[in-house]
Amino acid sequence: MYGMVNRAIEDLVVSSAGVEVWNEVRQAADVEPDGFLDSASYDDDVTYRLVAAASKVLQQPAEDILRAFGRHWILYTGKEGWASVFDLGGDNMVDFINGLDNMHARVQIALPDAQMPQFSVVECDGYLELTYRSIRTGFAPMVLGLLDGLAEQFDESWDIEHVVEKTETQDDIFHLRNSKQTGQIDEADAA
Amino acid sequence: MPHDALTLSPHTVEALFPFHFLLGCDDEQIVSVGLGLRELLPEDYSSLALDQLFEIIRPRNDGLTVSIIKQHLRCSFILKMKQSNIMLRGQFLVTMENTVLFIGSIVVSASNSLDKYGLSLKMFAPFDLTPDIVIMHKFREIELADRQKRSERLSEMSRSHDELNVHANTDELTNVPNRRGFWRKGESVLKKLRGNEPAKLLLALMDLDNFKLINDHFGHETGDDVLREFAARLAQVVGSKGLVGRLGGDEFVVMTESIDRHDLHGTAIQILNAVNRPFTRENLQLPLRASMGVVEVCATDTMESAIHHADVAMYEGRANGCGGIFWYSDEFSKSVQDKAEMMVRLEKAIESNSIEPHFQPIIDLATSDLVGFEALARWNDGERGMVRPDIFIGLAEELGLLIELDMAILTKTLDQLSLWHGHGKMYCVHVNVSAASIQQTLIERVSDELQRRAIDPKHLILELTETTIIENTDLVREVIKGLSAHGIKVQLDDFGTGYSSLSHIRDLPVSGIKIDRSFVGDTDGKARKVLHSVVNMALDLDLDIVAEGIEEEEQLVFLKNIRCKYAQGFYIGKPGTADVCEQLFPQLIKLAA
C-alpha cells in the first residue's frame, strides 16, 4: 500500500492520542521512526501491523481502528492534503459514490504500483448497493469509515450497512440508504 | 443511410462527450449541450447566438457560422468561451437530422491545468485527460514533497553523523583532537608525506613532569585549567602547519612540519619552551615542566610506529632524569630493542631456574683458612655470554622478578652447601638479599629451606645493602630480628658507601659488616686510618667483619695486621662454580701465606 495510507494512520493516532502513543504503536509494529513517504509503495504487511499495533496500544478492536481511520481520512487527511483531487469526486454523496471507481481507476494511472480497489454502484429501490472488490482482505471496516466520513463531509445523513461480507467467491456489499438530509429543513418544521 | 453511418443514442453521446453541443443548421441555434458544458455556459445560452457564446481560435480568421463549419468538417476546432477563458477543442459532425454536432473536451493547458472550473468526474469523458492531469499533478506535488523530505532526512543524517564524528574525535576538555581524532588526522598527514618526501615531519609526545603534583595539591579544577592551557599553547606554537592531540591524562602529542632537520630541532625546542612557561592564574603561579619524546617521522612510518617511537624516547629519556627533549634515534631504538629482548630471555632464565650461583671464597685472615663463600648470581645469556650482574639484576628488578631471583640463588646455594657439609667441609655461605625480598615471609622461607636440608642456620649469612635498610627500616628491623631468632645471621653489605652506617649498626641486630671494596682499595693514609677504626669498632661491638675487594697481597697483609677477621677478593679467589673455586683455592692461598 502506498505510504500515504500508512501516514494517514499515523496522522489519526497522533491527532487523537498524541505523538507518544504513536511512537508506542510504531515500535509495537516494528516500523522505523523515519516516517512514511507518501509516494513510496510499502508492503501491505506494514499497514496490517500498524492497525494491529494501534488496536493493541489503544485497546480497541482493529475494526474500530480501521473505521475511525477511514472517517479521519475523508474528514482531515484527504480533505486537506488532497483537496484538488477530492473535489473531482463531486459535491454530494451520490456523485462521489458513483465516481469512486472512476477515481481509483484514474489514480491507478498515476500510481502504477497501486492495487486499487474496485467499486460498482447499482441504484436500487430506495438505496444504493455498493460492491467493493479488492485483492486485500480486512479493509471493509475502513470502507464503512470512509463512507461515514463522506456523509459527514457533505452534511448528508445516510444509513450504511455492511450487508454481505467478503468470502472467496463473494465481494463485500454495502447498502446505503439516505435517511434525512441534515441540511434540509423538515417540511413539518417549516410549516 | 451512408454505409459509414454510425448511430449513437443521445444517452451515449451524453456519456461519451460531456462537452458536446448540437446546433440547428438552419437557425444556427444551440439545440442541446452536454452535462459538462452546461455547467460552464450562461443559463440563457439557448437564446444566444453561437458567436455570442464562442470565439473561434481555430481555423484561423474564419467566422463561426454553420457554412464555415461545414467547409471545415475535417479540421480541429478550438473555441474559446466568451465569458471565461475556457477553451474547447473538438470536431464538428453533420448528423442525419441536419444538425451539426460538436464533440470535444475542455482544453487543459499547463498553466491552468488545475482549473477544472468546479467540474467533477462525471462531467469528463473517459478519454478526457483533465482529471488525470489533476491527479498526476497532485502526485507530482507529493513526490516533490517526499524528495524534499528525503533530502532533509539525508542532510539531517549526515549532519548528525558529522556532529557525532566531531564529538567522537575531539577531547571535550581541551577541544583538541582526542586519541582517535589525532590518529585519523595524523594518518592523512602521513599519506601526504608519502607523496612528498622532502618535507620533514616531527612527532612529539609529551607529558608534564609535575602534573600529578598540581592535581593533588591544587585540585582537579586547576589541573583541568593547566591541561587546557597546555593544549592552547601547543596549538598556538604549531599553528596551522601542525596538529595537536590529547592522548589521555596529561599526555599530549604534536605533529608538525619542518623545512629541514635543523629546523626540526628548532621546532622541538620551540614547543618545549612554549610548554615550559609557568602557568599563572590569579595569584597562583605554577612552574610547568614537560618531558618530550621526539621522533622524525619518515615516509615508512605508520601512526602506530611514530607514536610508539616517541613514547619510547620519552620514557627512556625520563628514566635518565626529568624534563627536556629526548630524541628517538636508531641506535637508541636498537638498545631499547636489545634490552626488551634481553628481558624476555632473562624472564625465561629465571623461570627455568638457569641462573647459577658462583662462589667466591672468604678466608679467615688470622689462619688463612677457607671459611666459606659468597654466592653471586651469574647469568649466561646464551646469545651474549655472561651478563654483568648489575645489568641483569636491574632488569630483574624492572621485571619484578627480584624475589624469584633471590630465592633461586638461595636454594641453589643451600643445595651446594649441603653437599659440602656432606663431605665434612663445614663452610658458611653469604647470600645477597634484595630489598624486594625483605618481607615477613622471608623468615619462614629461609628457615624452611635450611631445615629441609638439615643445615645449621649459623652457616647462612644473608647480606643486605644499606640502601635496602633505608627504604623500610621498620620492616627490615622486624625481619632481621625474626631471622636472628631462627639463628640466621644478617650482615650489612657495602658498608661505608651509603648513609649513616653507624646508626644502623647500633639499631639493627646485625651479626656483622662487609667493608666496601672502595675502602680496601684506597691506600691513602687517611683511608687506611678509617679502615682501621672501622675494624676496631667492629671488634669492639663483637661484629664479624669481612673486607671485600682484596686484589693485592699488600691489602691482604694490611688487613691481617689490623686484625680484620675475614677477607674476600680476586687475590684470594675469583668467583667460580663450586668445583672450580675449590680446586683453585689451595694455590691462591699459598700466594697469601
Ligand code: HEM
Ligand atoms: C480523493 C479520494 C481518494 C483517493 C485519491 C484515493 C486513493 C487511494 C489510494 C492511492 C489507495 C492505495 C492503493 C494501494 O496503495 O495499493 C486507496 C486505497 C483504498 N481506497 Fe481510496 N482513494 C480515495 C477515496 C476513497 C473513498 C471515498 C473510498 C471509499 C470507499 C476509498 C476506498 C479505498 C479502499 C477501501 C482502499 C484500500 C485498498 C484495498 O481495498 O485494496 N477510497 N485509495
